[in-house]
Amino acid sequence: MKTVSLTIDGKKITARPGEKLLRVALENSIYIPNLCAIRDKPEPSASCRLCFVEIEGGEEPVTACTIDVTEGMVVNTRGEKALALVRAGFELLMASHALDCAHCPANGNCELQKIARHLKASLKTKRLRLLLRELPIDDSNPLFTYDPNKCVLCGRCVWVCRQNIKSGVFGFAHRGFERVMTTFADEPIGADRCLDCSQCVEVCPTGALSFKEGKRPSTEDG
Amino acid sequence: MKVIKQTTAAAAFHEIKERAESHWRELWHDKPVIMVGTATCGRAAGAPDVLQAFRDEVKKRKLDCPVIEVGCMGHCYAEPIVIISKPGYPPICYGYVNPVIAERLVKEFILGDNPCPEFVIGALEANDLLPSFDDFPRAQHEQKIILKNCGHIDPTEIEHYIAGGGYNALAKTLGTKPEDIVEEVKRSGLRGRGGAGFPVGRKWQYCREAPGRTKYIICNADEGDPGAFMDRSILESDPHSVIEGMIIAGYAIGARYGYIYIRAEYPLAVERIQIALKQAKKLNLLGNHILGSSFNFDIILFHGSGAFVCGEATALAASIEGKPGTPRPKPPRMTAAGLFGKPTVVNNVKTLAFIPLIIRNGTEWFTGTGTKNSPGTAVFALAGKIVNTGLVEVPMGTTLRQIIFEVGSGIPKGKKFKAVQIGGPSGGCLPESALDLPVDFDSLQEVGAIMGSGGMVVLDEDDCMVEIARYFLEFTQRESCGKCTFCRLGTKQMLEVLNDFTMGKGAMEDIDSLERLAGEVKAGSLCGLGQTAPNPILTTLRYFRDEYEAHIELGKCPALMCQHLIAYYILPDKCERSCDACVGSCTVEAISPNKKRIKVIDQTQCVKCGTCLAACPPQYNAIVKLSPPSEVPAK
Amino acid sequence: MTASKQETTTEEREQIKQETGQILNGFSRKRPGLIPILQKVQGKLGYLPREAMTAIAEYLDIPAIDVYGVVTFYNQFRLNPPGRHSIKVCLGTVCHMKGGYITLDAWKRRLGISPRETTDDREFDLDTVACVGCCTMAPVTVVDDKPEGVVEPTRVDGILLAFGYERETKDKEKSESD
Numbered sequence A: 001m002k003t004v005s006l007t008i009d010g011k012k013i014t015a016r017p018g019e020k021l022l023r024v025a026l027e028n029s030i031y032i033p034n035l036c037a038i039r040d041k042p043e044p045s046a047s048c049r050l051c052f053v054e055i056e057g058g059e060e061p062v063t064a065c066t067i068d069v070t071e072g073m074v075v076n077t078r079g080e081k082a083l084a085l086v087r088a089g090f091e092l093l094m095a096s097h098a099l100d101c102a103h104c105p106a107n108g109n110c111e112l113q114k115i116a117r118h119l120k121a122s123l124k125t126k127r128l129r130l131l132l133r134e135l136p137i138d139d140s141n142p143l144f145t146y147d148p149n150k151c152v153l154c155g156r157c158v159w160v161c162r163q164n165i166k167s168g169v170f171g172f173a174h175r176g177f178e179r180v181m182t183t184f185a186d187e188p189i190g191a192d193r194c195l196d197c198s199q200c201v202e203v204c205p206t207g208a209l210s211f212k213e214g215k216r217p218s219t220e221d222g
Numbered sequence B: 001m002k003v004i005k006q007t008t009a010a011a012a013f014h015e016i017k018e019r020a021e022s023h024w025r026e027l028w029h030d031k032p033v034i035m036v037g038t039a040t041c042g043r044a045a046g047a048p049d050v051l052q053a054f055r056d057e058v059k060k061r062k063l064d065c066p067v068i069e070v071g072c073m074g075h076c077y078a079e080p081i082v083i084i085s086k087p088g089y090p091p092i093c094y095g096y097v098n099p100v101i102a103e104r105l106v107k108e109f110i111l112g113d114n115p116c117p118e119f120v121i122g123a124l125e126a127n128d129l130l131p132s133f134d135d136f137p138r139a140q141h142e143q144k145i146i147l148k149n150c151g152h153i154d155p156t157e158i159e160h161y162i163a164g165g166g167y168n169a170l171a172k173t174l175g176t177k178p179e180d181i182v183e184e185v186k187r188s189g190l191r192g193r194g195g196a197g198f199p200v201g202r203k204w205q206y207c208r209e210a211p212g213r214t215k216y217i218i219c220n221a222d223e224g225d226p227g228a229f230m231d232r233s234i235l236e237s238d239p240h241s242v243i244e245g246m247i248i249a250g251y252a253i254g255a256r257y258g259y260i261y262i263r264a265e266y267p268l269a270v271e272r273i274q275i276a277l278k279q280a281k282k283l284n285l286l287g288n289h290i291l292g293s294s295f296n297f298d299i300i301l302f303h304g305s306g307a308f309v310c311g312e313a314t315a316l317a318a319s320i321e322g323k324p325g326t327p328r329p330k331p332p333r334m335t336a337a338g339l340f341g342k343p344t345v346v347n348n349v350k351t352l353a354f355i356p357l358i359i360r361n362g363t364e365w366f367t368g369t370g371t372k373n374s375p376g377t378a379v380f381a382l383a384g385k386i387v388n389t390g391l392v393e394v395p396m397g398t399t400l401r402q403i404i405f406e407v408g409s410g411i412p413k414g415k416k417f418k419a420v421q422i423g424g425p426s427g428g429c430l431p432e433s434a435l436d437l438p439v440d441f442d443s444l445q446e447v448g449a450i451m452g453s454g455g456m457v458v459l460d461e462d463d464c465m466v467e468i469a470r471y472f473l474e475f476t477q478r479e480s481c482g483k484c485t486f487c488r489l490g491t492k493q494m495l496e497v498l499n500d501f502t503m504g505k506g507a508m509e510d511i512d513s514l515e516r517l518a519g520e521v522k523a524g525s526l527c528g529l530g531q532t533a534p535n536p537i538l539t540t541l542r543y544f545r546d547e548y549e550a551h552i553e554l555g556k557c558p559a560l561m562c563q564h565l566i567a568y569y570i571l572p573d574k575c576e577r578s579c580d581a582c583v584g585s586c587t588v589e590a591i592s593p594n595k596k597r598i599k600v601i602d603q604t605q606c607v608k609c610g611t612c613l614a615a616c617p618p619q620y621n622a623i624v625k626l627s628p629p630s631e632v633p634a635k
Numbered sequence C: 001m002t003a004s005k006q007e008t009t010t011e012e013r014e015q016i017k018q019e020t021g022q023i024l025n026g027f028s029r030k031r032p033g034l035i036p037i038l039q040k041v042q043g044k045l046g047y048l049p050r051e052a053m054t055a056i057a058e059y060l061d062i063p064a065i066d067v068y069g070v071v072t073f074y075n076q077f078r079l080n081p082p083g084r085h086s087i088k089v090c091l092g093t094v095c096h097m098k099g100g101y102i103t104l105d106a107w108k109r110r111l112g113i114s115p116r117e118t119t120d121d122r123e124f125d126l127d128t129v130a131c132v133g134c135c136t137m138a139p140v141t142v143v144d145d146k147p148e149g150v151v152e153p154t155r156v157d158g159i160l161l162a163f164g165y166e167r168e169t170k171d172k173e174k175s176e177s178d
């Protein structure tokens, strides 16, 4: 099979043509912050705006999840311009995130914490104001809890749910700042068609979807 | 262009044209005709009553005088507008017509020979009797190409359009190879009028050459800019020009179906498009085997449901597909994978209206107007603090000063020009110093604004630049689809900061941090909405930073507009004690007389609606606005 | 805006299902039909009740949340029955700069509700709209689909007075007969 070779952060890499830069980087152990990229989903949603990188010859940073790798591409994931944007995006997310790591079930296993470490950024933003929405928490499901105030709207749960149940339980509703991951008519998750497969909890990068105390399945395979 | 064979299309069209022309001649044959402008602007100003009055009067007097409805001539400031064409006179345009004037016009002009000069705005042709539009200073700059028919034909009569040369271009197109049409549009240098100015021919070529047999052409009639109504006016006044443009585009790119995506708030435009589509179909200008050729094409009307972001091409396609209008990243371009994943061209209403004219009159004719890189004309909806509000069409390259002061006749009430807002929520505010800029796609970009789709709002000394930035941001924030981080959260953050500024809150450092955030939202957002939303902030900061500083440092709104930073105050020595005008006018009963019967506003009650200021008789002029509110003397 | 909290009776629910069903029959079972269907159902019922949304989802064989997602995305759709009169304040650029926001304040004050809300007695809906194209008559308020020009706070009272007068007389008749 044909391959392309490219350079990411000075490291020479070969990849299949047509693959997305973000995937190639991650598979080669080069971390680029990301939340909305889903491995098997054909079209990237490119909504979290955290995967900005710089490509030689290009003027502005681009999102790695939307870029196909090409022969001879030279990528810098640590460019100042790109990182400034990633930091700004991250700060925006954190300014609207109900931050409470000490009591959060995702503590220690949270993508946001990982990104903060990667960026050497604080989880708390000083520059922006806190804009929290104080939406009700849904704990109607026997296995897990949904706290929309911790949701970053990445869409992973929506995607995985639809892979399992044709008529998905989750989706996005409302618009703009009010956009929310929710169920039909904002009804409790427990009451709906949910099969309790809890895969949504597995894929959630934050503490938005989290297992109830003692309900986390054993993780010998993970 | 090479004609491949003498097609039957030309012959079939010839017949249609003959009929239309005789119909048109008959309308004008030896009798007066009354044309009432009943586009939305006219309707709101009372045109339906005027129309009825004319009809009643003509009927009562049993006159042979057709009364027809036409679209918008662009002189919106003088609505309702009526044109009377009477043999022996030039066609005359009347403004501010009401039913009483209508009655008089029938009595004195149609029956008698007094053209009632007191109601005349201008004659449409030069003559010795009345001033004509050609004598107005604006005529020197105005050049009507796509607005030519607007207000002069009945948009519900396809014959009127055809008699004026309409659908000629379609007949010509059907006898030409599609790739030659694409080539012709490319050579014309036409750039999209939806805002970005993308070369139309190139877009068509991408789509034509994209693999696959199913392709679509979409007319973007979502016009969501809150200060613009050019597209609506064209759809209401000359719908066939857009339909003809679409059919030609469909032929050129190889589409079987086209969509018109029209804004829900435009019911009259919807109605007129529907009528126009039916008529075109009846004459076989649409449908199967158009004019006997092998080309089949149909147009589907899709009603938007109210979301500004759906003007963005990928969101628009999602909306037609039955999904929320959230944009997707590009590439792939729409011309590679658009509606239902098929190659698709999305063009603006005005862009499509240019097409028949270019095909009919040729590339040289088109490039003869405008600038080298932006040929043709630009249509603007002039609004705000300007004398002649309405639609104007001027060659690209006309300066802002000419548009505002000569075509628009300047600022009313002797006020001072402050800024002009171009391009709506994605555009910017330009100061006096930018007025000599020749307007085209590229020049505006250089000064931080964009051409946009043509909204042009003029602001005077009473308008606050912080407030206008806040207003546009409130709009984009409300209309953000919410998909991507920067736009969803960044616009909200910026709005909060601006809200504070208009209340005098915040620190000087906040200006810099706002500017930085604005730059980040511009660079980080997924689609054009978020990428351009900071423009109103960035341009006002660039040109009117001192106003921001006054708000923050002094708690003062120099334009006396921001409600939290002003107070209404009654000057005691000017108050005419026996007058009670303000007391009664106040909507919250905040005004009462003191012991000396001088009126005093209770500042804790006042909601700053300004009603009292308007109510105070001009000879006293005792009420003033003060900023900051602390300027109000304590007792 | 959240989902309808209106209590509907079984009878009403049946009625809604039936009317929605009738409209659905005119459409093919394809997703692109969703928005035209919603427009038509709302045109008939005045809003989109829960039962209508689930019936549409079933008909098109799509997740109900997708219908809800579309309904809550677009300005045009509503989840609650409309009031008897609709008040829409134009906040296009020109209307805004000429004091549309002051007019909106006046409406809010007088009706005691915010935009996109309905008064408790279901008499009035208050909403805003972006440019209705009558900029020359700014500030404009669209009252029951008719654009009214130069609506300043005093006109607000005038318009309400006209409605209120009508209502008061009705109320009086009612209380007298009680």
Ligand SMILES: Cc1cc2nc3c(=O)[nH]c(=O)nc-3n(C[C@H](O)[C@H](O)[C@H](O)COP(=O)(O)O)c2cc1C
Pocket (backbone or CB within 6 Å): B191, B192, B193, B194, B195, B196, B197, B198, B200, B220, B221, B222, B223, B224, B225, B308, B309, B310, B311, B312, B313, B346, B347, B348, B349, B351, B352, B453, B527, B528, B529
């Ligand atoms: C948020 C947003 C709103 C837009 N609204 C419109 C619109 O109302 N009408 C329009 O023609 N183009 C609009 N556009 C531009 C379209 O995306 C597209 O560029 C245009 O319709 C292409 O037509 P043109 O090439 O003829 O200009 C909008 C773009 C964005 C990002």
Ligand code: SF4
Pocket (backbone or CB within 6 Å): A150, A151, A152, A153, A154, A155, A156, A157, A158, A181, A200, A203, A204, A205, A206, A208, A209
């Ligand atoms: S709940 Fe979790 S997985 Fe679902 S959208 Fe929110 S952050 Fe993503």
Ligand code: SF4
Pocket (backbone or CB within 6 Å): B309, B326, B327, B479, B480, B481, B482, B483, B484, B485, B487, B488, B525, B526, B527, B528, B529, B530, B531
């Ligand atoms: S920029 Fe705004 S409108 Fe565009 S995708 Fe992002 S959130 Fe949606």
Ligand code: FES
Pocket (backbone or CB within 6 Å): A033, A034, A035, A036, A037, A045, A046, A047, A048, A049, A050, A051, A063, A064, A065, A066
């Ligand atoms: S991973 Fe690229 S934008 Fe989210």
